Amino acid sequence: MPPRRPSRIGAHAPTAGGLSRGALRYAGQVGAEVVQVFVSNPRGWAPSTGDARDDHAFREGCAAGKIPVFVHAPYLVNLGSPTAATRAKSVVALRHALGRGAEIGARGVVVHAGSAVAGARREEALGQLRELLLPVLDAVPDGGPRLLVEPTAGGGQALAARVEDLAEYFDVLEQHPRLGVCLDTCHAYAAGHDLAEPGGVRAVLSALVKAVGRGRLGLVHANDSRDPLGSTRDRHAALGQGDIGLDPFGELFVHPATRDVPLVVETPGGADGHRRDIALLRALRDG
Ligand SMILES: [Zn+2]
């Protein structure tokens, strides 16, 4: 095996001002070696078209800085929804995010795993997932982004919260080659994985590999949690200022599953918070 290259560390970057003058500049300000962006309103359905010149400048800038790019799909996307209109809009939004991701050279598009919303319809929701998502995955062109499923904090009939849930999720999607995983540490803690314990981060990464196999983890969201273990609440805290604490994040840099997998912080506190959290992770990585 070649020597391990250090995982890149970055942040979710705001796109106010555009991708190149907003997000790329932000990456420079906070010291990000990888960026995640929204390509439309994260809390709405309206797709936004890209600006070819801005896209080009962004791609060039990211290539020059060797900055991998990830897109986060809107939060409303839910292919497991009992509401037909929500499912239809979700497909459109996912196709849009993957298409825009391809245009800006993104390595992955992150989407929340979704939920059945109401009880006793998990099988139905997984059937919808299969029927709606397989054609979307098949349509991603070669060299386009992977779709990275992000397990949620749990509660509300989540389709995947604990990483073990990903096994069934991947099964219904036939282990599609375009499919990957984004692991959010805050969500995992909320779903009951005790990351605060020594060895807890290692354990969740090993369980993830057991559920979906090697090479599927494409991105880590490194966030501390404002709520206790198993809360099913998704409220991010700055690193070391939540219930997980800082030390467990060091385990992210030694497990084989995170080899060459970038880390992105989605923590509060704006640019100052991100600069600080990136510096903390870098100290854990390089120290
Ligand atoms: Zn997310």
Ligand SMILES: [Zn+2]
């Ligand atoms: Zn996340």
